[in-house]
Amino acid sequence: MAMPLLDAIYKTAHEHSGGVEALAARMGVNAQVLRNKVNPNAASHHLTAREADLMMALTGDFGVLHALAANHGFVCVKAPDDVSAGDLAVLDIITLIWARTGDVGRAVYETLADGRVEKHELSNVRQLAYTLQQGLIEMLGRLESMAD
Incomplete structure (x- = not known):
């Protein structure tokens, strides 16, 4: 955020x-x-x-x-104290990513709807994209914890 x-x-x-x-x-x-x-x-x-x-x-x-x-173009993701590794934990984060992807898509649609991109709209899209990136990085962390 x-x-x-x-x-x-x-x-x-x-x-x-x-x-x-x-x-x-x-x-x-x-x-x-x-x-x-x-x-x-x-x-x-x-x-x-x-x-x-x-x-x-x-x-x-x-x-x-x-x-x-x-x-500086980075995304922060809290390193979990106890990473839940397993199919359900990964599925949990994937459903969160899907929801966040929908939020980004909706915000982009609303931003472009009037044919103009305003700074406050761009700020909203940026914020939503940032939280989507966090979810993707968390998903990778969970998958990495499952790797052999």
């Missing part, structure tokens, strides 16, 4: 349970300083890589990681 990096940083901090104040306390930083660091319009304060890593670890929100990957 890739969004612009600065938006992902802002969302991660502000949607944390208890908001920026609670997250800042858990990170051991001043709430106003963190608020400034996650503000996409602030030019004077910047989040460090260590702080972004800690923020993701504490919130469980990995939108920042997905945004960084998408900005």
Whole structure:
């Protein structure tokens, strides 16, 4: 679910349970300083890589990681702790891929329906294609775990 990096940083901090104040306390930083660091319009304060890593670890929100990957043409897929290997596990992910493929197809159809491609429509197609790619990579991981 890739969004612009600065938006992902802002969302991660502000949607944390208890908001920026609670997250800042858990990170051991001043709430106003963190608020400034996650503000996409602030030019004077910047989040460090260590702080972004800690923020993701504490919130469980990995939108920042997905945004960084998408900005550079990569797709992030969480490596499962316990990969379910077997025909049913692969079938499960394949049905998810089919559903996501349909979502991409529907979004492309709706984007082209009026003869124009608008930026917000392209953003939606990109997001859906990204989640489709994640499913395909997960499927490969499950198949690889079954290989002799």
